[in-house]
Amino acid sequence: MNVLVINSGSSSIKYQLLDMRTETVLCSGAVERIGEETGVLTHKAAPGTEREEKVTLSQPIADHEAGMHLVIDLIVHPERGVVKSLDEIEAIGHRIVQGGDIFNASCVVDDRVVDELTKLIPLGPVHNPGHLAGIRVARHLFPKVPQVTVFDTVFHQTMPPRAYMYALPYELYEELKVRRYGFHGTSHSYVSKEAARFLGKAPEETNLITVHLGNGSSMCAVQGGKSVDTSMGLTPLEGLIMGTRCGDADLAIYPLLGAEKGLSIAEINELTNKQSGFKGICGKNDMRDIHEAVAQGDARARLALDMFGYRNRKYIGSYLAVLGRVDAIVFTAGIGENDPVARELSCRGLEHLGIKLDPERNLAPERGARDISAPQSPVRVLVVPTNEELEIARQTAEVLAPGAKG
Numbered sequence: 043m044n045v046l047v048i049n050s051g052s053s054s055i056k057y058q059l060l061d062m063r064t065e066t067v068l069c070s071g072a073v074e075r076i077g078e079e080t081g082v083l084t085h086k087a088a089p090g091t092e093r094e095e096k097v098t099l100s101q102p103i104a105d106h107e108a109g110m111h112l113v114i115d116l117i118v119h120p121e122r123g124v125v126k127s128l129d130e131i132e133a134i135g136h137r138i139v140q141g142g143d144i145f146n147a148s149c150v151v152d153d154r155v156v157d158e159l160t161k162l163i164p165l166g167p168v169h170n171p172g173h174l175a176g177i178r179v180a181r182h183l184f185p186k187v188p189q190v191t192v193f194d195t196v197f198h199q200t201m202p203p204r205a206y207m208y209a210l211p212y213e214l215y216e217e218l219k220v221r222r223y224g225f226h227g228t229s230h231s232y233v234s235k236e237a238a239r240f241l242g243k244a245p246e247e248t249n250l251i252t253v254h255l256g257n258g259s260s261m262c263a264v265q266g267g268k269s270v271d272t273s274m275g276l277t278p279l280e281g282l283i284m285g286t287r288c289g290d291a292d293l294a295i296y297p298l299l300g301a302e303k304g305l306s307i308a309e310i311n312e313l314t315n316k317q318s319g320f321k322g323i324c325g326k327n328d329m330r331d332i333h334e335a336v337a338q339g340d341a342r343a344r345l346a347l348d349m350f351g352y353r354n355r356k357y358i359g360s361y362l363a364v365l366g367r368v369d370a371i372v373f374t375a376g377i378g379e380n381d382p383v384a385r386e387l388s389c390r391g392l393e394h395l396g397i398k399l400d401p402e403r404n405l406a407p408e409r410g411a412r413d414i415s416a417p418q419s420p421v422r423v424l425v426v427p428t429n430e431e432l433e434i435a436r437q438t439a440e441v442l443a444p445g446a447k448g
């Protein structure tokens with residue numbers, strides 16, 4: 043089965059077409075700056091192979107439908123296309139950030155799903171409108187192709203109330219569904235299964251702390267293959283220190299900023315989501331730039347890195363307490379997979395808790411799933427590359443398999 047994975051934002055569509063018989067990527071790309079003066083489409087056919095071919099188009103792209111038309115033209119292009127006709131696209135999987143507590147599994151898209159996603163916009167105001175635009179266009183352009191929504195929140199729906207409730211007036215939960223949802227669920231789910239496989243254990247018998255460190259970062263306590271706690275909350279703002287998000291911070295900062303700086307709620311939201319984290323501390327949000335600045339003696343960049351490591355260690359410590367027995371700490375995503383310094387800072391001083399890195403294994407420039415802990419470390423430390431598109435395509439195929447619950 044060929045599955046087209048779509049991650050549609052308010053002004054972008056990222057996509058990947060996968061052949062699920064071999065789990066290979068036929069093509070991938072992104073349409074960006076939709077609705078702006080000049081839009082950009084970057085497309086890769088047969089990525090990572092000898093036949094890889096890149097195409098970049100710069101032109102106005104009025105809306106999501108115009109963007110998807112450009113993508114389709116490339117997918118079935120007579121010379122560089124990867125399938126002969128659109129009939130060869132047999133399913134579509136949509137990445138959805140916020141599924142609230144309405145969705146506790148991936149499901150087939152129908153009018154009811156679209157209605158529920160629309161109702162969830164207050165809980166996912168940044169992402170869900172863009173996802174809905176993608177679903178609308180995909181249903182219009184591929185009316186006969188079954189489509190599935192795969193949610194970032196679903197993996198965390200197994201959290202117990204003691205982990206997902208905020209100690210706010212209970213009515214806020216009843217009226218507005220104010221609670222922790224957690225995000226990056228597709229990634230935590232994928233790497234936890236891959237890590238269990240790497241360890242030669244069944245997921246049901248494996249306890250893990252999965253550490254997704256990218257532009258956005260989150261940690262998850264995984265007990266027997268299920269999420270029992272995670273660091274992101276009602277929105278992706280809470281938890282770890284990220285590229286531009288502050289993570290955990292006292293809510294009383296809001297009224298202070300309102301009173302002293304005259305900032306509106308929207309401005310404070312923008313400040314905490316887009317101007318904080320690494321960027322807020324040292325002016326840079328890309329981890330590679332931070333390392334470069336540290337090497338040049340930049341004290342703020344050093345501080346940002348120290349804060350990042352400290353926050354990560356605090357979360358690892360608390361999830362050790364949540365889980366009791368832990369088989370492995372699993373690093374993933376852009377920073378987690380590529381940055382030995384970040385991994386070392388996240389594990390530093392935790393030897394007494396059974397976490398011992400092997401400095402050489404940590405530094406080895408390998409790719410793929412690997413063990414970077416010292417042989418005698420009671421808790422293994424792994425690096426497992428994430429692959430959210432593959433997980434979405436797998437779940438899409440699973441939901442549509444004959445006999446599966448839709």
Ligand code: ADP
Nearest residue numbers: 255256257258327328329330375376377380381
């Ligand atoms: P997103 O959350 O947008 O998917 P990624 O998972 O791609 O983000 O992670 C982006 C982060 O990964 C950036 O901070 C980037 O600096 C960092 N990163 C990517 N490659 C490396 C590397 N080789 N060394 C250190 N950091 C890296």
